[in-house]
Amino acid sequence: xxxxxxxxxxxxxxxxxxxxxxxxxxxxxxxxxxxxxxxxxxxxxxxxxxxxxxxxxxxxxxxxxxxxxxxxxxxxxxxxxxxxxxxxxxxxxxxxxxxxxxxxxxxxxxxxxxxxxxxxxxxxxxxxxxxxxxxxxxxxxxxxxxxxxxxxxxxxxxxxxxxxxxxxxxxxxxxxxxxxxxxxxxxxxxxxxxxxxxxxxxxxxxxxxxxxxxxxxxxxxxxxxxxxxxxxxxxxxxxxxxxxxxxxxxxxxxxxxxxxxxxxxxxxxxxxxxxxxxxxxxxxxxxxxxxxxxxxxxxxxxxxxxxxxxxxxxxxxxxxxxxx
Numbered sequence: 001x002x003x004x005x006x007x008x009x010x011x012x013x014x015x016x017x018x019x020x021x022x023x024x025x026x027x028x029x030x031x032x033x034x035x036x037x038x039x040x041x042x043x044x045x046x047x048x049x050x051x052x053x054x055x056x057x058x059x060x061x062x063x064x065x066x067x068x069x070x071x072x073x074x075x076x077x078x079x080x081x082x083x084x085x086x087x088x089x090x091x092x093x094x095x096x097x098x099x100x101x102x103x104x105x106x107x108x109x110x111x112x113x114x115x116x117x118x119x120x121x122x123x124x125x126x127x128x129x130x131x132x133x134x135x136x137x138x139x140x141x142x143x144x145x146x147x148x149x150x151x152x153x154x155x156x157x158x159x160x161x162x163x164x165x166x167x168x169x170x171x172x173x174x175x176x177x178x179x180x181x182x183x184x185x186x187x188x189x190x191x192x193x194x195x196x197x198x199x200x201x202x203x204x205x206x207x208x209x210x211x212x213x214x215x216x217x218x219x220x221x222x223x224x225x226x227x228x229x230x231x232x233x234x235x236x237x238x239x240x241x242x243x244x245x246x247x248x249x250x251x252x253x254x255x256x257x258x259x260x261x262x263x264x265x266x267x268x269x270x271x272x273x274x275x276x277x278x279x280x281x282x283x284x285x286x287x288x289x290x291x292x293x294x295x296x297x298x299x300x301x302x303x304x305x306x307x308x309x310x311x312x313x314x315x316x317x318x319x320x321x322x323x324x
Contacts, residue, residue: 001282003312004311004312005284005309006042006044009029009308010029012307013027013290015027018039021064022296024060026058026067027310028057029304032053032055034067036067036081039295039300048086051073053071055071056095059099069099070110075089075090076092076108076110077089093115096113098151100152102157105127106126107127109153110124120146120147120164121142124139125138146164148163149163150163155202160172161196165192167192169181188215189213190211194250197237198239199239203220204219204225214228228246228271230248230265232250232251233250235249235289236248236249240294240298241298244274245279247268250289251285267289268289270282280322285305290306300314
C-alpha cells in the first residue's frame with residue numbers, strides 16, 4: 001500500500017476532513033492556510049487565505065459549497081469552497097478550537113478555548129446561505145467549565161458532545177444548556193481528550209486521549225462499548241464507514257522521544273471495532289500523527305502529522321479480504 005506523500009503545509013497538520021462525496025479533502029495546519037485537495041491523487045486545488053493564526057479545525061457543508069474553519073486568531077471563518085472567497089467572520093475573544101455544521105447545515109457549533117479570566121465556551125451560530133443575511137450573534141452560548149478541545153453535534157442537533165483537558169466526555173442538552181451525561185473516571189479517560197470522531201451513520205462516537213487509549217461510545221445512550229489501548233498518546237481517531245475497523249494515530253511528543261526506549265510510535269494503528277484487537281499498522285510519518293480521516297467510500301484514508309506531511313493511503317485488495 002504505497003502512500004501518496006504531500007508536502008502542502010509549512011508547519012504541522014492539525015485536522016483533516018473529507019466532503020460527503022469523498023472527492024475533496026480539506027486540510028488544516030499551524031501555517032494559517034487551510035487547503036483543499038483532490039482526494040484521489042492529492043492534487044492541490046487551492047488554499048483559503050485570510051487567517052492570521054494557526055487553524056485547528058474545519059468542516060464542509062453536505063453540498064460542498066461552504067467551508068468553516070477554526071483558528072487561533074480568535075475567529076471562525078465561512079468560505080466559498082469553489083472560489084476560496086471569505087464570506088463571513090465570526091469573532092471571539094479567545095482561540096477557536098473546533099467547528100462543525102449541524103444536520104441541515106443551518107447551524108454550526110463552535111468551541112473556544114479559555115483565555116486569561118475567560119472560560120472555554122460553546123457557541124451555536126446560525127449559518128445563512130446568503131452572506132448578506134449572515135450575522136455574528138450566537139443562537140446559544142454557554143461555558144461548560146474546564147478547557148475544551150473539541151465539540152460535536154449529537155443526534156438531530158438536539159445535543160452537543162464535548163471533550164477536553166479534564167478527560168471528561170459531556171453531553172449537553174441544546175435547549176436547557178444543562179449536562180445530561182458526564183463520563184466518570186472509572187470508565188472514561190484518565191487524561192485530556194484530544195479528538196472526537198463520529199461514525200458515518202452517527203450511531204457511534206470515538207474519543208481519543210493522551211492516556212494512550214481510544215474509547216467507543218453509543219452516541220444516544222453514551223454507554224461505553226469498547227476501549228482500544230495504544231502504546232503512546234492518541235491524538236486522532238477515525239471509524240471506517242465500510243468495515244468494522246477503527247484507526248488510531250498519535251505518538252510520543254518530540255521532547256520525550258529521546259528519553260523513551262520505545263521512542264516514536266508514529267504510526268496509524270488499525271483495530272477491529274468489536275474485538276478490540278490490533279489488526280495492522282501503517283508507518284511513515286516522522287513525528288506524531290495529529291489528524292486522521294477515512295474517505296466516505298471506505299477505500300482510502302488520510303493522515304496528517306507533526307512532520308508537515310499529508311499522506312493519502314489507498315487500500316490494497318487484500319485489506320478488504322483480511323481474515324480476523
